[in-house]
Every structure is written in C-alpha cells, then in structure tokens.
Amino acid sequence: MPRxxxxxxxxxxxxxxxxxxxxxxxxxxxxxxxxxxGANESPFGPAPSVVAAMAAAAQESWHYGDPENHxxxxxxxxHLGIDAANVMPGxxxxxxxxxxxxxxxxxGSTVVTSLGGYPxxxxxxxxxxxxxxxxxxxxxxxDIDALARAAHETQAAxxxxxxxxxPMGSWWDSASIERFIASVPETTMIILDEAYGEFAPQGTLPxxxxxxxxxxxxxxxxxxxxxxxxxxxxxxxxxxxxxxFNRIRNHFGISNxxxxxxxxxxxxxxxxxxxxxxxxxxxxxxxxIARKHGLVALETATNFVAIDCGRDGAYAQAILDGLAQxxxxxxxxxxxxxxxxxxxxxxxxxxxxxxxxALGEVLAGLRG
Amino acid sequence: MPRxxxxxxxxxxxxxxxxxxxxxxxxxxxxxxxxxxGANESPFGPAPSVVAAMAAAAQESWHYGDPENHxxxxxxxxHLGIDAANVMPGxxxxxxxxxxxxxxxxxGSTVVTSLGGYPxxxxxxxxxxxxxxxxxxxxxxxDIDALARAAHETQAAxxxxxxxxxPMGSWWDSASIERFIASVPETTMIILDEAYGEFAPQGTLPxxxxxxxxxxxxxxxxxxxxxxxxxxxxxxxxxxxxxxFNRIRNHFGISNxxxxxxxxxxxxxxxxxxxxxxxxxxxxxxxxIARKHGLVALETATNFVAIDCGRDGAYAQAILDGLAQxxxxxxxxxxxxxxxxxxxxxxxxxxxxxxxxALGEVLAGLRG
Numbered sequence: 121m122p123r124x125x126x127x128x129x130x131x132x133x134x135x136x137x138x139x140x141x142x143x144x145x146x147x148x149x150x151x152x153x154x155x156x157x158g159a160n161e162s163p164f165g166p167a168p169s170v171v172a173a174m175a176a177a178a179q180e181s182w183h184y185g186d187p188e189n190h191x192x193x194x195x196x197x198x199h200l201g202i203d204a205a206n207v208m209p210g211x212x213x214x215x216x217x218x219x220x221x222x223x224x225x226x227x228g229s230t231v232v233t234s235l236g237g238y239p240x241x242x243x244x245x246x247x248x249x250x251x252x253x254x255x256x257x258x259x260x261x262x263d264i265d266a267l268a269r270a271a272h273e274t275q276a277a278x279x280x281x282x283x284x285x286x287p288m289g290s291w292w293d294s295a296s297i298e299r300f301i302a303s304v305p306e307t308t309m310i311i312l313d314e315a316y317g318e319f320a321p322q323g324t325l326p327x328x329x330x331x332x333x334x335x336x337x338x339x340x341x342x343x344x345x346x347x348x349x350x351x352x353x354x355x356x357x358x359x360x361x362x363x364x365f366n367r368i369r370n371h372f373g374i375s376n377x378x379x380x381x382x383x384x385x386x387x388x389x390x391x392x393x394x395x396x397x398x399x400x401x402x403x404x405x406x407x408x409i410a411r412k413h414g415l416v417a418l419e420t421a422t423n424f425v426a427i428d429c430g431r432d433g434a435y436a437q438a439i440l441d442g443l444a445q446x447x448x449x450x451x452x453x454x455x456x457x458x459x460x461x462x463x464x465x466x467x468x469x470x471x472x473x474x475x476x477x478a479l480g481e482v483l484a485g486l487r488g
Numbered sequence: 489m490p491r492x493x494x495x496x497x498x499x500x501x502x503x504x505x506x507x508x509x510x511x512x513x514x515x516x517x518x519x520x521x522x523x524x525x526g527a528n529e530s531p532f533g534p535a536p537s538v539v540a541a542m543a544a545a546a547q548e549s550w551h552y553g554d555p556e557n558h559x560x561x562x563x564x565x566x567h568l569g570i571d572a573a574n575v576m577p578g579x580x581x582x583x584x585x586x587x588x589x590x591x592x593x594x595x596g597s598t599v600v601t602s603l604g605g606y607p608x609x610x611x612x613x614x615x616x617x618x619x620x621x622x623x624x625x626x627x628x629x630x631d632i633d634a635l636a637r638a639a640h641e642t643q644a645a646x647x648x649x650x651x652x653x654x655p656m657g658s659w660w661d662s663a664s665i666e667r668f669i670a671s672v673p674e675t676t677m678i679i680l681d682e683a684y685g686e687f688a689p690q691g692t693l694p695x696x697x698x699x700x701x702x703x704x705x706x707x708x709x710x711x712x713x714x715x716x717x718x719x720x721x722x723x724x725x726x727x728x729x730x731x732x733f734n735r736i737r738n739h740f741g742i743s744n745x746x747x748x749x750x751x752x753x754x755x756x757x758x759x760x761x762x763x764x765x766x767x768x769x770x771x772x773x774x775x776x777i778a779r780k781h782g783l784v785a786l787e788t789a790t791n792f793v794a795i796d797c798g799r800d801g802a803y804a805q806a807i808l809d810g811l812a813q814x815x816x817x818x819x820x821x822x823x824x825x826x827x828x829x830x831x832x833x834x835x836x837x838x839x840x841x842x843x844x845x846a847l848g849e850v851l852a853g854l855r856g
Contacts, residue, residue, distance in 0.1 A: 178542035181717035
C-alpha cells in the first residue's frame with residue numbers, strides 16, 4: 121500500500137529512547153522503586169516557596185504562558201548580572217540542545233563530542249542529520265585539547281563540552297575552559313553544558329563574555345534547583361545567537377506554572393544554599409559507602425558520584441543489575457574506559473541507606 | 489569576524505513570533521489587561537480536581553516525568569476506547585505539529601494548507617524548509633475539495649485541515665471529512681487538527697480508524713479542559729506513524745505535573761460538561777452582543793466566535809485596536825476575505841460585559 125514517506129533524515133533514525141526512565145524499569149521488572157538515585161535529580165528541592173508558587177499558579181493554568189518569557193528572562197539576567205538579550209529560556213536543556221543543533225549544524229556537517237558524553241545531545245546530532253565525531257575521555261575527564269583539535273581537523277560546525285562533566289563528575293577550572301574556548305575555530309559553535317555548574321567549586325565557571333560569538337552556555341533548573349519535573353532551562357550567549365532561537369523555538373513551550381516556579385526558585389537563595397550543602401553531605405556519604413565496600417568514588421563537582429567498581433564494564437553492569445533488582449535506580453556509563461563505573465546521584469539519608477544495604481548484598485552475591 | 493553559520497534552512501527564517509501574547513501587548517501599551525478573550529483559552533477550567541492534582545504533584549517536581557508518558561497514554565486510550573499504540577502525548581499540539589512536519593515533510597517538499605489557517609503550522613513548514621501551498625477559504629470554511637485537489641496537483645507531502653476551523657469557527661460534518669480523507673493521495677500525510685473537537689456538535693469528528701496510514705489527528709488539553717498553561721496535547725494515528733514520533737520527540741518534554749493534570753482532567757467528565765455548557769452560554773452571549781452592536785456573529789463549533797464587522801480588514805483592525813486600548817484582548821484573521829472579522833473567545837460574564845461596553849465605545853468612536 122502506498123503511504124506517506126518519512127523524510128530522509130528521520131527515516132534513517134532508530135526509534136530509541138535516549139534514557140529509559142525508572143518508571144519503565146519498575147513497570148517491566150515489577151520491582152518497586154526504593155531509591156531514585158540514577159537521574160541526578162535533587163530530592164532536596166524544589167523549595168517550599170517554589171511549591172507554593174506552583175500551587176498558586178496551578179489555578180492560572182487555563183491560560184498560556186507568556187511566549188516571550190519576559191519576567192523569567194529578566195529574573196535570570198538579574199540573577200547573573202547580565203543583559204536579558206543574552207538569555208533565552210526554554211522547555212528544558214534537552215529541548216534547547218535540540219534547537220542549537222538545528223540552528224548551527226546543517227545536515228551533513230560534523231559535530232564533535234566526547235565518546236561517552238551526554239546521549240541526548242548525540243540524539244539531536246543524529247536527529248538533524250549531522251555526523252558525530254567522538255573524542256575519548258582522558259583520565260576520566262573530557263579531553264579539551266583533543267576536542268579542540270578535532271574541531272579544527274573536522275571543520276566542525278559544533279563542539280560539545282559538559283563542565284562539570286556528566287557521567288564522570290570531573291571538571292576543568294575556568295582558566296582551562298577559557299583556553300579551550302580560545303583554541304576552538306571561531307566558526308565552530310561551542311556548546312558548554314553547565315547543567316551541574318551550581319555544584320562546582322568556585323573558579324569552575326568562566327565569567328560571562330557577551331561578545332563570544334561561538335559559545336552557547338546551557339543552564340538548568342532541573343538539578344540544583346530541584347525542578348527536573350518542571351522543564352525549564354536556559355541558554356546564555358552573544359545576543360545575535362540568542363535571538364536566533366526565536367526563528368525556531370516553541371514560543372509557548374514553557375508553561376506559566378514552570379515560569380512562575382523558576383522565578384520563585386531564583387528568589388530563594390537560602391533554599392539553594394541548603395540544597396547544595398545537602399548534596400555535599402550526600403556526596404561524602406556516597407564516598408564513605410563506596411570505600412566501605414572496597415570501591416573507589418571518583419572526585420566530583422556535581423550532584424552525583426561515579427564509583428569505580430574496579431573491574432570491567434560487565435562487572436559494573438552486574439552490580440547495576442543487582443541494585444535494580446532491589447529497587448535501587450542508578451545508571452552507568454556504557455563506553456569502554458568509563459564503563460567500569462556506576463553513577464550514583466546524591467540522595468536522601470534513606471536513599472543512601474538503602475543503596476548501602478543493597479550494594480553490600482549485591483557485592484556479596486557476586487563474590488559468592 | 490568569522491563566526492558560526494546558521495544552517496541554510498534556519499538562516500532563511502525570520503525571527504518572528506507566530507503570536508504576540510497579551511502580556512507583551514500590555515507591556516508595550518501600558519494598558520492593563522481587562523479581558524483575556526483572544527487566545528481561545530478556557531476561563532472555566534481547569535477543574536478544581538485538576539488544580540488539586542497539580543498542587544499535589546508540585547511537591548514531586550524534583551524528578552523528571554515518565555519519558556514514556558505511560559499512565560497518560562493509557563488514560564487517553566481508555567478515554568477514547570482505542571489502543572495506546574495509536575496515541576502519542578506531547579508537550580502541546582504546537583510541538584507535535586512541529587514534529588509531524590519534521591517527520592513527514594522533507595526540505596523542499598510541498599505542504600498544503602488554507603490561506604489564513606493556523607500560523608504555527610505555517611511556522612513549522614518554513615522552519616523545516618518545506619514549501620507552503622495555500623488554498624483560499626470558501627464561504628468562511630476551509631475548502632476541503634480544493635485542499636484535496638491541491639494535494640494531488642502538488643504531490644504534497646502533507647495537507648493540513650483544522651476541523652472545527654480556527655480562526656473562523658466553521659466546520660464540516662464527519663461524512664465530509666471522511667470524503668476529504670479518501671480523496672487525498674495515500675502518500676500525502678493529512679494533519680487533521682481537532683483542537684476544538686470537544687466543542688463541536690455530535691457527528692463532527694469521524695470515528696477513529698487505526699488502519700488509516702496517511703492521517704494524524706491532533707487533540708489538546710489546552711481548550712475544553714482549560715489547561716493551555718500546562719502544555720499537553722496528543723496525536724492519534726496508525727501505530728507505525730505514532731511510533732515514528734519516538735525517533736525525534738523530546739522524551740522528557742511533558743512535566744510530571746502536566747501528566748498528572750491531564751490524567752486528572754480526563755477523570756473529571758462532570759467539570760468538562762460544565763465547561764462545555766458555560767462555553768455555549770458565552771457563545772450565545774457573544775452573538776447577542778454582536779447583534780446589539782449591529783455586527784454579525786458567524787456560526788461556530790468552537791469556543792470562540794468570528795464576528796463579521798461588516799466592512800474591510802482595516803475597519804475590523806480599527807475595532808481590534810480600539811478594544812486593545814481598553815484592555816480587551818481579542819485577535820483577528822489577517823488575510824483578505826477573512827480579515828473583516830474579529831475573533832472573540834468564550835469568556836466569563838465579566839469578560840463579556842467588559843467586551844460589550846468597550847465594543848460600544850469603539851464603534852461609537854469610529855462612527856463619530
């Protein structure tokens with residue numbers, strides 16, 4: 121039977137999901153979720169003030185949100201001390217990454233990223249018909265020199281760097297990042313994903329430069345602000361690049377409730393500081409648990425810890441599977457070199473106690 | 489200075505917003521919004537049960553929503569008595585329309601729509617590099633025979649039809665729609681936008697046919713369910729076409745709060761019936777106001793009324809501008825033949841009283 125054809129680019133795509141959610145895992149396995157510490161969410165948020173703002177805004181859900189996101193845009197700009205023309209909010213960083221690829225990576229162009237880097241960015245590279253060129257990690261960090269070299273050698277349309285990095289939690293200081301930016305071709309758009317920036321030590325995030333015409337920086341309310349479920353992120357950049365998002369963005373994409381939530385979140389710095397402290401305590405606790413079980417927690421500048429399980433990827437996968445059977449949702453890197461690790465998000469005391477107990481059982485089972 | 493280039497398709501796009509929001513109008517004019525009756529939202533929703541569900545879900549906003557939207561998908565399928573494989577929820581119909589164009593309209597292909605039809609669909613046609621071929625309305629209705637003919641003549645990749653129609657409120661009965669579907673080439677994907685379907689008389693929406701491989705039907709929680717601010721819509725279609733959305737969709741795009749809201753909305757049929765009755769009363773009241781002022785309200789199967797102002801587009805625009813100066817937000821069609829009308833959404837009694845008063849003043853001013 122004749123039927124409509126998919127466009128050539130989309131016809132070549134698989135029907136995959138970049139991440140299988142813990143809900144799907146629970147539905148398929150029948151195992152009830154005990155600890156949700158696999159998606160780098162924050163169980164310490166949102167702030168009570170934000171929950172109250174959302175509850176108040178729920179009543180107003182009969183009308184669309186402001187398509188210009190005016191108040192949110194101003195609030196972000198004020199928070200950062202920059203101009204609103206350099207800020208564009210969007211319905212989560214995943215959506216903004218997709219728009220950035222659509223804007224700056226023509227079909228057939230090359231996009232450079234790290235082998236084992238953020239899968240949703242790779243999903244967008246394929247989704248818009250660009251070619252992905254990958255660079256291996258070095259010592260569990262993204263290899264900024266090799267990324268810049270690859271951008272030159274492939275005449276890349278874009279290069280992606282997460283700082284701090286996901287999934288390894290490693291990071292570069294701002295001087296290294298500035299050196300990286302300066303070493304990338306001026307015609308290559310740099311995507312600097314700073315989703316975990318709030319967790320990083322002072323001196324990790326470079327100062328904002330409104331003139332840098334080949335740099336887009338991604339930020340989110342999903343991590344430190346504990347609003348993963350609200351779907352708000354933003355991109356910072358030179359005004360002409362920011363304005364280019366108006367060509368393609370989903371103007372009504374951020375719900376009015378999510379706009380209200382994000383504005384309230386920026387206003388509650390006390391809750392943010394409390395969350396960051398709670399995350400640091402949880403990171404320390406995960407390190408203690410890892411050591412207790414003879415594993416090695418890598419240093420992290422994020423709200424998660426990559427735990428080196430000390431053997432190969434199959435062994436780490438067996439640990440992950442054993443944890444899943446006990447309702448502990450964590451994730452792990454898939455590529456060689458990184459796959460020896462599991463990735464555990466900062467959780468509540470109860471989450472981490474359950475993780476500790478389950479990890480002990482799983483390791484004993486693997487030894488036995 | 490060398491800088492990254494926009495991709496050829498996006499470089500050719502304007503930096504426009506398909507719709508300027510009432511918030512932006514108020515910011516620019518300094519006039520306070522008195523009646524928000526221009527975006528076909530529902531001031532009669534969401535249901536108190538839905539607001540309660542959202543308030544409860546706000547607390548859970550620290551975690552991502554289910555990327556498979558499993559429970560929502562099942563709830564929609566149950567509500568319609570169809571299989572979940574024929575349903576895909578998305579972050580509003582605007583986003584789903586964009587994905588449909590991206591999937592089925594390759595760059596350079598032709599997409600047929602009505603001249604004066606939904607601007608956001610046109611935004612996506614341009615946004616993905618397809619060519620738009622338009623067909624004029626006939627007697628204030630979308631011309632289904634001419635649309636089908638144009639789909640044949642242009643070998644269109646897609647053809648768009650809103651039933652009931654926006655901005656005119658007119659509609660075709662299900663037999664006519666079925667005839668239209670049968671007369672479109674099997675290789676042309678039909679987008680049947682039924683955003684206003686709940687408001688239409690019995691016998692407007694065709695029965696669902698899971699085998700129809702060139703038909704995607706759009707539905708939304710933004711209109712009858714009063715959840716424009718929550719950003720949830722869905723598409724119905726043949727399973728292989730529905731599944732194709734998994735290639736490109738923003739899997740975490742619907743917030744968990746919005747998923748909870750939509751599920752609660754489907755469960756509260758009493759509130760829906762109450763809203764539909766309130767909309768009918770408001771539609772009648774708008775007709776009465778139009779007649780009182782010597783204008784003609786067109787028949788409608790939606791939650792808005794196109795009011796024929798009886799002269800040309802410039803005159804209708806002057807009325808619109810006068811209303812805006814009085815804080816009454818309405819919209820109007822822009823193209824010749826339709827532009828004699830203003831489009832007024834079903835509002836509360838207070839909204840319509842303000843509209844009535846302002847309309848009298850504006851018309852008196854234009855006569856004076």
